[in-house]
Amino acid sequence: MSPKPRIATASLAGCFGCHMSVLDIDERILELATRVEFDRSPINDFKEFRDRCAVGIVEGGCCNEENVELLEKFRKQCDVLISLGDCAINGGVPAMRNNIPLRECLEQAYLKCPGTYNPLNVLPNDPEIPLLLNRVYPCHEVVKIDRFIPGCPPPADAIWAALTALLTGRSAEPVYEHLKYD
Numbered sequence: 713m714s715p716k717p718r719i720a721t722a723s724l725a726g727c728f729g730c731h732m733s734v735l736d737i738d739e740r741i742l743e744l745a746t747r748v749e750f751d752r753s754p755i756n757d758f759k760e761f762r763d764r765c766a767v768g769i770v771e772g773g774c775c776n777e778e779n780v781e782l783l784e785k786f787r788k789q790c791d792v793l794i795s796l797g798d799c800a801i802n803g804g805v806p807a808m809r810n811n812i813p814l815r816e817c818l819e820q821a822y823l824k825c826p827g828t829y830n831p832l833n834v835l836p837n838d839p840e841i842p843l844l845l846n847r848v849y850p851c852h853e854v855v856k857i858d859r860f861i862p863g864c865p866p867p868a869d870a871i872w873a874a875l876t877a878l879l880t881g882r883s884a885e886p887v888y889e890h891l892k893y894d
């Protein structure tokens with residue numbers, strides 16, 4: 713018997729809402745589990761890749777160097793890479809900072825915000841903190857993306873339709889009726 717195709721997911725600069733929508737395919741996850749192996753994903757809580765994947769699903773854009781590193785790794789590891797949701801596709805809510813210089817954003821968040829407690833008056837500078845990028849980049853500006861599923865989050869039916877189409881070799885273009893933008 714040929715090995716099952718593998719599916720992996722990753723969350724970059726997103727809110728995990730798109731992953732919640734993946735889980736929202738509900739009992740169909742059981743059907744999916746009979747047809748695929750889940751690799752790195754919150755479904756099994758694997759943090760690292762186990763093997764090459766047929767499909768990778770990415771939520772969120774790139775706001776720091778760690779996001780870029782993970783996205784590039786994902787691209788190398790997956791045959792088909794899906795940008796899932798508006799943050800991955802156009803930066804979404806995190807990209808609201810793109811019109812403001814990074815230094816100004818940091819000062820507002822860590823020095824000037826009325827709710828900030830920062831007696832030393834310093835910006836976070838621990839080397840453990842991933843370096844912020846000058847702006848938030850959608851995934852396709854960092855690596856090649858094969859499919860886009862828009863929405864915030866995309867409805868579970870749109871994700872299910874795309875995954876089943878890909879797994880059966882059909883076109884995985886979004887179906888208009890599955891999409892909503894409210």
Ligand code: SF4
Nearest residue numbers: 726727729797798799
């Ligand atoms: S697209 Fe919406 S649901 Fe998905 S990560 Fe961004 S904010 Fe969250």
